[in-house]
Amino acid sequence: MRYAYLGPAGTFTEEALRQVAAPDEAVYLPQTDVGSAIAAVRSGDADRAVVAIESTAEGGVTATLDSLAAGSPLVIVREVLVPVQFTLVAPAGVRLADVRRIAAHPHAWVQCRRWLAAHLPHAVHVPATSNTAPAALLAQAAGDPAAVRALAFDAALVPPAAVGTYGLAPVAEHVADNPSALTRFVVVGPPGPVPAPTGADKTTLVVHLPDNEAGALLAMLEQFAVRGVNLSRIESRPIGDALGRYSFSIDAEGHVTDERMGEVLMGLHRRCPYVRFLGSYPRADAVAPLVHVGTSDADFVEARAWLDRLRGGDPA
Ligand SMILES: O=C(O)C(=O)C[C@]1(C(=O)O)C=C[C@@H](O)C=C1
Numbered sequence: 144m145r146y147a148y149l150g151p152a153g154t155f156t157e158e159a160l161r162q163v164a165a166p167d168e169a170v171y172l173p174q175t176d177v178g179s180a181i182a183a184v185r186s187g188d189a190d191r192a193v194v195a196i197e198s199t200a201e202g203g204v205t206a207t208l209d210s211l212a213a214g215s216p217l218v219i220v221r222e223v224l225v226p227v228q229f230t231l232v233a234p235a236g237v238r239l240a241d242v243r244r245i246a247a248h249p250h251a252w253v254q255c256r257r258w259l260a261a262h263l264p265h266a267v268h269v270p271a272t273s274n275t276a277p278a279a280l281l282a283q284a285a286g287d288p289a290a291v292r293a294l295a296f297d298a299a300l301v302p303p304a305a306v307g308t309y310g311l312a313p314v315a316e317h318v319a320d321n322p323s324a325l326t327r328f329v330v331v332g333p334p335g336p337v338p339a340p341t342g343a344d345k346t347t348l349v350v351h352l353p354d355n356e357a358g359a360l361l362a363m364l365e366q367f368a369v370r371g372v373n374l375s376r377i378e379s380r381p382i383g384d385a386l387g388r389y390s391f392s393i394d395a396e397g398h399v400t401d402e403r404m405g406e407v408l409m410g411l412h413r414r415c416p417y418v419r420f421l422g423s424y425p426r427a428d429a430v431a432p433l434v435h436v437g438t439s440d441a442d443f444v445e446a447r448a449w450l451d452r453l454r455g456g457d458p459a
Contacts, residue, residue, distance in 0.1 A: 145170040146330075147180040147189035153275040153305035159223040159328035160193045175272050177206040184331060185215050191332045197394075198227065198326040200254040203378045208392045211331065211421055212349045212380065218422035219347055220338055221330040229255055229274075229319045232311040233298040234281060234291045239314050244269050246277035246296035250326075255300055257320040269296040275305045282309040327427070338424050340398035343431040345375065345424060348393045348408075351382065351417035360391075366410035367395060370403040371438030390417075396432040399423040402443035 144164060149156040150173020160171065172189050174180040183189035195204045196219075211217060229251055233242060239262065246269045247255070259266060271277045277299035284290035298314055306313055329347075338344075352359040367374060376394040397404040399420070411418045452459070 145189045146191050147172045147174050147183035148193040149273050151275050151279045153308040154273050155225050158225050162223045178210050181210040191330050195326050196329045199324045216334050217331050218334050219329040219424050221424050222427045223328045224325050224427045227324045227326050229300045230303045230313050231315040231318050233314045235312050242298040244296040245298050246271045247300040248274045251300045255318050258318045274302050278305045278309040340400050341425045343426045343429045344398035345426050346395045347421035349419040350391045350415050366407050370406050371435035372407050402440040403438045
């Protein structure tokens with residue numbers, strides 16, 4: 144299996160990929176951004192993409208949400224959680240007090256904001272395409288003072304594991320603000336058989352609302368509420384064709400084969416102009432949803448049998 148993912152080597156995305164397939168049993172195809180990783184699956188250059196979709200720091204990863212919401216259909220087949228911490232590295236000889244320009248992925252910068260404000264309040268953010276792109280540049284320039292001076296930054300925020308991979312010198316460790324930060328990654332592939340239900344699953348959807356209808360968002364949410372389906376993430380993203388037009392990216396607890404989730408999907412299909420199914424897949428934390436009274440599979444099956452009896456002329 145060929146996996147496209149955000150590289151170069153040592154990103155948190157690669158840590159997620161290692162949980163899915165070891166390097167000796169898969170082809171790793173590092174890409175410069177999330178959009179390219181997803182495009183590689185659409186073009187057939189990769190069989191799967193591994194991409195960040197949500198973090199405790201920033202919520203939804205918009206590059207991923209937007210790439211999956213439009214274009215040829217793709218589905219999520221698995222999710223993986225990776226703890227996220229950061230180390231500040233710099234070329235040999237650079238002290239913390241010397242640091243003025245820090246290369247960092249925008250999500251890494253956000254995750255270290257309080258530490259940076261306390262320790263390097265005047266440092267400027269130099270945006271990087273990934274957490275290890277600056278690490279690779281530092282490693283290339285090491286030992287060549289002219290190459291080090293030519294870098295656009297004098298320190299970088301990198302995953303702790305990348306310090307050894309690239310032979311870098313830590314200037315400060317444990318610089319992330321939240322010691323329990325997590326990023327959630329998903330494995331994305333072309334449409335195919337839906338992973339079997341485990342009893343602890345998630346379903347990801349993109350939903351558009353009817354235009355100019357007061358309460359349309361409430362009506363959409365009611366489709367979930369009345370069937371006892373809990374949401375674990377909902378975000379609005381611009382559709383992009385006009386101001387004021389938004390799509391909703393939703394993670395719901397449950398599997399497409401659950402009776403209650405099936406009823407939700409049919410309700411959305413009836414009421415909303417566009418619903419994209421982005422897959423049902425096992426939850427990485429294996430936490431089963433709370434099933435409320437009257438919303439179990441058996442409750443739906445029994446209610447349908449009752450309706451059939453009524454329609455057959457048996458009101459008993
Ligand atoms: O995989 C990486 O290391 C990345 O650079 C990407 C990414 C992200 O897209 O959120 C992954 C985890 C961290 O939350 C910060 C950045």
